[in-house]
Amino acid sequence: MLDFTGYKVVVTGGSRGIGRATALAFAKKGAAVSICARGESSLRQTEGELSDHAGKGQAHKIHAAVCDLADDQAIDRYIAAAAAALGGVDVLINNATGYSEETVDAWKDCLTVDVMAAVRASDAALPHLAQSGKASIINISSISGLRPSMRTPAYAAAKAALIQYTTSQALALAAQGIRVNCIAPGSVEFPGGYWEKRKTTNPDLYEATLKSIPFGRYGRADEIANVAEFLASPMASWVTGQTIVADGGQVLGG
Template sequence: MDLGLKGRNVLITGGTKGIGRQCAEIFAEEGANVAICARDNAGVTETLAVLKTKGVTAIGRGVDVANGHALQSWVKDSAAALNGIDIVVGNVSALAVSEDEVAWDASFEVDMMHSVRLVNSAMPFLQRSNAAAITLISSVSGREVDFTGPAYGAFKAALVHYAQGLAMKLAGSGIRANTVSPGNTYFPGGVWENIERNNPDLFSEALAANPTGRMGRPEEIARGVVFLSSPASSFTTGTNLVIDGALTKGVQL
């Protein structure tokens, strides 16, 4: 299937590892130009080297997305360098799973406000695209109460609500907005590898909750993100795509 991504311009926050990295690589494989950001400058440099081997324009910068000015500058500079924006993917999370106020503050600034600022900064450019799409990464923790902290789940749920509102507001302008809610996703250097090493009891509990007998892989989530963001999914907006291997038990109506 041709996803219609060749020559499109995509911005991805947190594009150097895990789901974000796989999104960047798959978009590039489909012929899209990609701009990434992450806090890790070395990771940005390494990722760009890989993306450029795929024959597309790839640019990036070290950015702390909790810094609104830095995030907005990256969006505007990326749009200038790529000559426009067609797709934005808000992928960064603070992964704040404690129950203190620090977790609430971090989740608000990183998970929620980074997404809002990303969308607002990109909007003037998305309005000029004939295939504009916004995809925000939520979580199954936004669908049901689990072992993560209350702030993490609350703001992941808020992202779904926010994207649904954008979808309704922007439908007449031809700008789509969706969320993807991954289940437990394992990759080297990721949170679940850390838990496996340092909290094996929790890891075993989480693994046992997965009906498939395993956790997801980043590329399995990223394929859904790329399709949902692509012109091939042109009539899909206001949707929360759950990719969790039947982990969650709630029925999504």
């Protein structure tokens, strides 16, 4: 089993879904973890879950803060506070999304939160990552960024940009020993998430998407967290600039 004792992990958008599962996965394996989110209720609930693991014979720290990732200055303050609370940053996971139903504003929301927040958080964390010796950045994209999308073009374009940013960032930071990788999840279902809601609000879409997944089920948030753990671990010490698709074959299914 992977051991992240001594690691300091920062997860943006860490209160729900993939972010929550990823933060919990690292905390369970001994990492000090900081999360941020815009909504305080779910943030505090996840903070409590993280603290439960910290109290079970673990000496690691937990930090959580409300942060609007559409606000550049708020991002800078959050990263600084997270680094101070944890004693540095070894792993930054840019997970947040500004996804909304397709309108003109969806373009601004997705580009601001999915792309520019990742750029800003990475830049703010860079001085800490450079001192780490085991540093990595993991950007959470989507298979939507790998293919045309008639239904969610703004989200798809933002996720495609994040994939491209990953490769450029990896090249730029390699000399400092900082690895940068990306995960492109397929359709993931979790409580309160997009696909759980579509099960009742748009069952035709839910079923059509389900049929497109060769494994015959939606993904789980913890399955994406498993990939993040691998990419942050010494097992991936020679992996950088890569996008790992975790989708149960959904891209292959069409």
